[in-house]
Amino acid sequence: MSDADAPDVLVLRRGTHGIPIEQYADAIRDRLPDHTVALARTPAAERETIRDATFVTGMTLEEALLEHAENLSVFACAYAGTGHLPLEELESRGVTVTNASGVHGPNIGEHVLGSILYFTRRFHVGARRQRRREWRHYRAHELQGSTVTVIGLGAIGQAVCERLEPFGVETIGVRYTPAKGGPTDEVIGFESEAFDDALARTDYLVLACPLTETTHGLLDREAFVTIDPDAVVVNVARGPVIETDALVEALRSNWIRGAALDVTDPEPLPEAHPLWTFENVQLTPHNAGHTPQYYDRLADIVAENVCRIDADGADADLENQVLP
Known part of the structure; x- marks a missing residue:
């Protein structure tokens, strides 16, 4: 995949709360009609698409997958907590990380x-x-x-x-x-x-x-x-x-x-x-976070940050930025 073919936003395949991840990708598309939003539905698709992607969002980002990310600049974590992420590696690569604070x-x-x-x-x-x-x-x-x-x-x-x-x-x-x-x-x-x-x-x-x-x-x-x-x-x-x-x-x-x-x-x-x-x-089985509006609220954060990057480039001040 060339840089020209890379999506503006890449959504990784893992969902949460039993809600299909397709709903998250669709919610982002609704808010960013002038941007390309790709959903990687298989491990192979993740490895291939993340190679040139600059803006990626998902529940987690494993170190093994991160090794394939050659141009990653922003990872939008779809959880409020980020302790499960390889933060040291992301920081060493200069990747900006945002979280889902406020969604819940x-x-x-x-x-x-x-x-x-x-x-x-x-x-x-x-x-x-x-x-x-x-x-x-x-x-x-x-x-x-x-x-x-x-x-x-x-x-x-x-x-x-x-x-x-x-x-x-x-x-x-x-x-x-x-x-x-x-x-x-x-x-x-x-x-x-x-x-x-x-x-x-x-x-x-x-x-x-x-x-x-x-x-x-x-x-x-x-x-x-x-x-x-x-x-x-x-x-x-x-x-x-x-x-x-x-x-x-x-x-x-x-x-x-x-x-x-x-x-x-x-x-x-x-x-x-x-x-x-x-x-x-x-x-209750870790169920307090379940809501039909979960992906909509996540998509609001992602869309806002994509628009800020469009306006201000690498110097953009992103919503819910936790790294650096």
């Missing part, structure tokens, strides 16, 4: 809100009594007046806070740089004293942070001992943010009221794992 705000924000209301109104108890055909009242809670702590104030954390606004809750935000502020009543860092104080007065703890050295195992046994025993933990971050054995102990010992887990460690959760057995655990 509405859908995961709604998932978190639904999880909180699920435990507030104790729908799991109602569902159990419905299965038994048992008409008997049970105690529920109110969200109003509760304290919700959101760990991670990126696009997802902010979306959660926006959706909590009408419910009359107090909010605490936890982020690496508290001085940046945030859409919460209070913003703290990960310092042990401030963090422990927040845990002790939290009714709903939402994990929406990236997995880093700081957040790996953040909720350990000491954290579960410290947290308010009426608290509910909602994890839409990554499984290893919670120490799984400590979580199981906390549930068995009634150190927390419940947990809504969209991610687990290990993942997928083994069939014999005890987390399946708790009636006060809501499990």
